[in-house]
Amino acid sequence: MEPYTSLNLIREDLKSGKITCCELVEYYLKNIEDHKYLNAFLEVYTEEAQETAKKVDVKIKEGTAGPLAGLVVSIKDVLCHLDHGLQASSKILEGFQSQFNGTAVQRLIDADAIIIGRTNCDEFAMGSSNENSAFGPVLNAIDNERVPGGSSGGAAVSVQADMCLVALGSDTGGSVRQPAAFCGVIGLKPTYSRISRHGLMAYASSFDCIGLLAKNVDSIAATLEVIAGKDDYDSTVSQKPVPHYSQNLTPDSEYKIAYIRETMEAEGINEEVKAKTVEAIEKLKSNGHQVDAVDFPLLDYLLATYYILTTAEASSNLSRYDGVKYGFRSPHTHDLESMYKKSRSEGFGHEVKTRIMLGTFVLSASYYDAYYTKAQKVRRMIRDETKKILSKYDFIVLPTSPTTAFKLGEHSEDPLEMYLADLFTVQSSVSGLPTISIPNGKDNGGLPIGLQIVSDDFQEEKILAFSNYLINLN
Amino acid sequence: MNIDKDLLNKIAHLARLEFDESTAEEMMADMTKILTWVEKLNELDTDNVEPLTTMSHEVNVLREDEVKPHLSHERALKNAPKKDSDYFRVPKVLE
Numbered sequence: 001m002e003p004y005t006s007l008n009l010i011r012e013d014l015k016s017g018k019i020t021c022c023e024l025v026e027y028y029l030k031n032i033e034d035h036k037y038l039n040a041f042l043e044v045y046t047e048e049a050q051e052t053a054k055k056v057d058v059k060i061k062e063g064t065a066g067p068l069a070g071l072v073v074s075i076k077d078v079l080c081h082l083d084h085g086l087q088a089s090s091k092i093l094e095g096f097q098s099q100f101n102g103t104a105v106q107r108l109i110d111a112d113a114i115i116i117g118r119t120n121c122d123e124f125a126m127g128s129s130n131e132n133s134a135f136g137p138v139l140n141a142i143d144n145e146r147v148p149g150g151s152s153g154g155a156a157v158s159v160q161a162d163m164c165l166v167a168l169g170s171d172t173g174g175s176v177r178q179p180a181a182f183c184g185v186i187g188l189k190p191t192y193s194r195i196s197r198h199g200l201m202a203y204a205s206s207f208d209c210i211g212l213l214a215k216n217v218d219s220i221a222a223t224l225e226v227i228a229g230k231d232d233y234d235s236t237v238s239q240k241p242v243p244h245y246s247q248n249l250t251p252d253s254e255y256k257i258a259y260i261r262e263t264m265e266a267e268g269i270n271e272e273v274k275a276k277t278v279e280a281i282e283k284l285k286s287n288g289h290q291v292d293a294v295d296f297p298l299l300d301y302l303l304a305t306y307y308i309l310t311t312a313e314a315s316s317n318l319s320r321y322d323g324v325k326y327g328f329r330s331p332h333t334h335d336l337e338s339m340y341k342k343s344r345s346e347g348f349g350h351e352v353k354t355r356i357m358l359g360t361f362v363l364s365a366s367y368y369d370a371y372y373t374k375a376q377k378v379r380r381m382i383r384d385e386t387k388k389i390l391s392k393y394d395f396i397v398l399p400t401s402p403t404t405a406f407k408l409g410e411h412s413e414d415p416l417e418m419y420l421a422d423l424f425t426v427q428s429s430v431s432g433l434p435t436i437s438i439p440n441g442k443d444n445g446g447l448p449i450g451l452q453i454v455s456d457d458f459q460e461e462k463i464l465a466f467s468n469y470l471i472n473l474n
Numbered sequence: 475m476n477i478d479k480d481l482l483n484k485i486a487h488l489a490r491l492e493f494d495e496s497t498a499e500e501m502m503a504d505m506t507k508i509l510t511w512v513e514k515l516n517e518l519d520t521d522n523v524e525p526l527t528t529m530s531h532e533v534n535v536l537r538e539d540e541v542k543p544h545l546s547h548e549r550a551l552k553n554a555p556k557k558d559s560d561y562f563r564v565p566k567v568l569e
Contacts, residue, residue, distance in 0.1 A: 099549045099550070233537075235536055240531075301515055307512055323555060336565050344490055356489050358508060358509070360489040380523055
């Protein structure tokens with residue numbers, strides 16, 4: 001079987017009888033088996049996927065198949081899937097099984113998508129390399145000595161190595177977009193509140209978004225229109241109607257695009273990444289679009305704002321892992337307090353503990369205003385400034401990451417070095433804006449480079465149409 | 475911000491975590507480094523800025539309050555590290 005990248009094409013071939021869902025599933029299962037060493041999957045649902053494929057094939061014949069019939073999808077180990085394991089790649093949730101389906105997962109199932117397995121990630125989605133996993137790192141399929149990015153590293157590799165068509169990940173500060181860039185695939189973080197967070201394990205609730213990865217825009221559009229939208233189980237989710245993204249991928253003839261001067265002058269930006277970004281800008285100009293440099297002096301304050309707020313929210317969200325109701329309980333306990341402390345200290349990994357400690361610090365009575373409130377104020381400034389640019393332009397374009405995929409262990413010593421990998425992705429996360437990362441060529445070593453496209457709130461339709469156009473622009 | 479041993483222990487207690495001799499040093503160093511780095515925000519004048527406290531575009535859209543089946547006892551207790559037929563079990567709290 002030839003590799004598929006487009007759900008449209010799969011649908012056509014299913015309709016004409018050229019392929020069946022059963023064959024598709026076998027194809028992906030073989031790829032998963034052949035690429036086991038990449039460590040992208042924590043669990044593969046072989047028999048279940050085969051069973052579902054049979055049922056969907058029958059439905060296709062009867063003409064009763066749902067809108068995602070033919071879609072084989074992987075889900076990141078942070079999404080609740082009834083009676084399936086769920087650990088956020090953490091030891092503290094050893095043996096945990098979901099008691100319900102999260103909304104996005106339920107909607108996939110209801111639309112006849114086939115869930116093939118759950119993917120490895122950084123523990124509790126905290127990391128930029130997928131090295132903070134209790135199940136070991138994921139390897140980049142292009143160069144096995146390099147990381148796939150994180151935290152949705154397994155999700156990105158599952159798409160990269162053709163082990164499924166679409167992957168669901170989660171993006172708090174770039175966790176879908178940065179691994180998409182490192183692996184040469186597309187990654188979309190929708191507008192905050194576009195997709196229900198019910199059944200998405202909470203890391204930083206005012207940032208967390210379910211995101212999608214694939215090699216082709218139409219596959220992302222078709223999946224997004226199924227899983228997005230209002231939900232009784234998330235009071236923060238947007239009630240706005242969901243457009244038919246997959247039917248509206250026709251681009252406008254002319255766009256106004258901004259790029260941020262400071263991103264191109266940022267310390268630590270790799271020359272080849274910069275050159276490819278300039279190339280994309282020139283290509284847009286020569287095709288009749290207006291592209292202007294704009295100033296965004298708050299660039300230097302993005303990461304600090306992001307880390308204060310997300311660690312604060314994480315310290316609160318992760319207080320539920322206490323060894324009482326589920327997961328790991330330390331055997332070395334003698335009273336209630338030591339049960340909490342030992343279970344948490346033995347169950348969480350180093351990076352998670354660091355972030356809980358930082359978050360607890362910034363929320364503690366003596367430091368709350370100086371750190372937490374201060375960061376909330378800067379968050380408003382960042383969002384206002386970014387939206388001001390987007391009131392004059394259709395999009396902001398910027399590199400996804402300052403570098404290409406780095407080597408395993410390269411940034412493990414200094415946490416700040418690792419945090420810098422998120423320099424260009426956190427602006428949209430702090431502002432809640434929708435952003436996609438699309439492939440933008442490769443460096444001299446053959447490693448993929450990503451380009452982000454940011455729009456104003458709820459303009460996923462516009463982003464997808466433009467991305468489709470830009471990817472095909474030669 | 476310098477995180478010393480006393481402050482580390484205080485924060486660790488609030489977070490219900492603990493660090494032994496070998497891990498405390500690294501945690502103090504990492505926290506001190508990261509907190510010093512985030513203090514960059516003090517360069518910005520935020521006197522007349524209201525903190526941004528919610529990112530939702532619509533506030534508190536609540537569903538109808540209808541009686542529905544909830545998580546069963548059995549399912550709720552399924553993942554418990556220690557339980558009896560009705561309850562989660564924890565070490566004795568009251569003597």
